[in-house]
Amino acid sequence: MNLIGIVGTNSNTSTNRKLLQFMSKHFSAQAQIEVCEIKHLPAFDEPEGRQAPQEVQELCEKIAAADGVIIATPEYDHSIPAALKSVIEWISYTTRPLINKSVLIVGASHGLLGTSRAQAHLRQILDAPELKARVLPSSEFLLGHSLTAFDEEGHLVYADKVQELDEIFEEFRLFVKINQQLMKEHDFKTEQNKRFSWETASQGGRF
């Protein structure tokens, strides 16, 4: 199974990056997880022509080719970072590779709460018709106290969290397979969603 993990921040130091790097190593027997950075991507500015810059296109192609996507989000001001929102806007504004794609949300924070509110926002965002991702329901992985969560070699040191992550990841793998099966058998208006725009929807041209 080929997955990509998106580091949801442009910061040079990030425990969300560490979390994805850990997952990539820890689950290497079950899946190949390529950790992707967003720090080099330009800020979304709604350009005319709906053409994504090269770096964004590359990420979109990786998403399109992957069996599923893991997003690791920090929490800034009770929501996801602007840098991650910007990437999502690029995706929704251009080729929309997240449509019907299986997504797992994880997050790490220095404090106790482990990005709970950012993750809730991210779920709502990914539910928007122009994104239409299929987010693993009823499972959230919140890693609090992330500054002390990883040892020198990048291993997650909280045993209970490792077990929780193992279970969620197993569930996600199953979810990816079932979702792929579903997509094979049914056409869920993917093409329509790819053409969706609020401008036309508002003029009565819904789907």
Added chain:
Amino acid sequence: MKFVGIVGTNAAQSYNRKLLEFMKNHFSDKAEIEILELRGVPMFNESDDQSLSPVIQNFNTKITEADGVIIATPEHNHSIPSALKSILEWLSWNLHPLDGKPVMVVGAAYDVQGSSRAQLHLRQILDAPGVNASVMPGSEFLLGRAHEAFDGEGNIKSEPTVDFLDSCFYRFMRFAKVANLLNVPEEVNFEPGTYNVTALGHNGDLPMVVEMSSTRIEKIEIDTSGESQGIADVVFTRIPNQIIEGQTLNVDILSGASVTSNGVIDGVAKAVKMAGANPDVLKKRPKAQSAINRGDEEYTADVVVVGAGGAGLAAAASVLQQGKKVIVVEKFPAIGGNTVRTGGPMNAADPEWQRTFAAIPGEGHTLEGLAATPEEQVDAEYLEDFRIFKQQVADYLEQTKNGQEFLFDSAVFHRMQTYFGGKRTDLQGNKIYGQYDLVKVLTDQALESVKWLEELGVEFDYKDVTMPVGALWRRGHKPVKHEGYAFVAALEKFVRENGGQIITDTPVKQLIIEADGRVSGVVGTGVAGQTVTVHARAVVLASGGFGANTRMLKQYNTYWSEIDDEIKTSNSPAITGDGILLGQSAGADLVGMGFSQMMPVSDPQTGALFSGLQVPPQNFVMVNQQGKRFVNEYGSRDQLSIAAINNGGLFYLIADDKIKETAYNTNQQKIDKQVAQGTLFRADTLEDLARQINVDPAVLVETIAKYNSYVDQGHDPEFGKGAFDLKVEVAPFYATPRKPAVHHTMGGLKIDTDTHVLNESGRQIPGLYAAGEVAGGIHAGNRLGGNSLTDIFTFGRIAGRVAIAEQVRSAEHVTN
């Protein structure tokens, strides 16, 4: 009333902009609305602070001055646009203009939802502690089908919609008035008394006593006897002074000391609480008068020195010794730079003194080994000295053939070790070694520098000759107490007592360069943002290397296969290569920039040198994460670092109770504390120690047994360790985790033996001198331990002397 309206998108076309423009016109007789645009606001990035950039500052000032803020948000993907989120992140990180500010949320969108979901997200975001805005509840204004909402003049067509907007806005005007009352400073009354709290020091909690009368904080006293001197003491004087002066907890933290700064502020806040008052009120008060910009400053001196570390203070002292005026400009609040962080040993060959010590096992081998180097491996300019050295070794061996081996040394031997020790080839095949004339000055004048420091009041400990890690020989002169701080304390005292001026908190931003290329002063930015200009006949750059600037390390690196983004450093955070950039602005040439040194035995968490048990290298026993030795522990720093990196970075220094006694800069109390914190491991058996560090006990026991047998036979057949002292045999046993961290940057400005900075054609840049780590060419590919103090005090001294001789004396000659 005065409001700011923020257009919540950076798009060229926006109905939210139209909405705000409509509000601005429609309500112009009620309030003034200034519209701010997001175009040009950089994406928030915590690794690249742009809080002080004009565009962010404009938002900060306008919002601070406004009675309220109206945010008009579109909806992108069921949330607010990233561009709007980005400015809110900038305004909730180092700046907090929205704190307590009345905010009205409106929004327009194509579909009937009219940004309903984005508005809910925005309310939650504005509620986050870093933003902490006072958002008007209710009165949700959603403008759906926005593309049909406006007429040709930009007015909202629907009358009921305008009526509702009117009602929302009138309510906001009243809300802003009431909410702003919460921002009016509150009266504070204390229960008079003396309150005992703590401040956070580097080595744990510090007792702090806060004395309060009914209306004022009268006195703050912090007991800093448990702190290492030099680094943190400015925090413990300046912050209490500002708190008392301004009767405020709104105090700027000191750069490089944020943890201790916040520790003091939090401690006083706690005392305020204990006295029955609300510390938040004091946090909202204005800053102390002395922290506020009171206009630009201008000074004149004979010589201005950039950087108040060892090199800069030595240069300043040498200017003062000649009766001339000097000003030292330092970017940090505390002086001392990296010098206060050193262990204190300064290399200088002093054969008369050293021969009073017995040789230790292995040293004879080292001498013979170096003398046996084939001459074709010695570069031409060093060949003559190499032959002298060989003769010295032959004489020494002759003298000691009947036993009674004493510790040999000579300036030529020091020179050959500096040369051989610095000779390296980088990844691109470039060979480098120390420039002969500079290395000659360093090694020939080292002892003179020691004597000079003694005259200025540094007391050296002649009972012991030390060798710091990677020094390769025992020729270290160590101050009796206070390690590196001893040099800084003595030099500071001398400089201040002789009329030298030290301006702290003032990073130099540019050199003053005359039309003819002569450098005639510096311009910096003072603690309150004022411009500080110093005019002088000569400028000495003594600002250190760039060990704390990872970006610059990576930019120039040609030696290490990789420098990690998160690499730690043993350096002061001030050491970011500023002087190299200043030199370049005057056309200076650079030399050897690709070569940086890792300190192999650094703390894995902090990069600091003196944690755990840092012992002399003859007592190092290094084991990797499998419990096996992997290197000659007596080797150079880069050999140790490469070996460590190849063994996974993290490794352990193993010690027993006797080796523990040889550790530098620690005591039993510190050791016990580190064991309790889990940063140092201790056990009664080697097996138990092995288990604590996740190593197979049998492997560690075997490693140590072998090591002990090598000590007995004075020879290490596995790794060829250069010298031995103690075995590992007396419980309890210790393991100190270590990992390489950036320690020294050998490259820098190209100088000559008179410390002139040279340009790319090899010509002197008039008026510009450089000394210490900012300069390159001496240590080349690897600096020997103990050579940096020799470097800074030798070349710092020369810089002061030559600058006066050339620039000031010659100018006097002309005017006379």
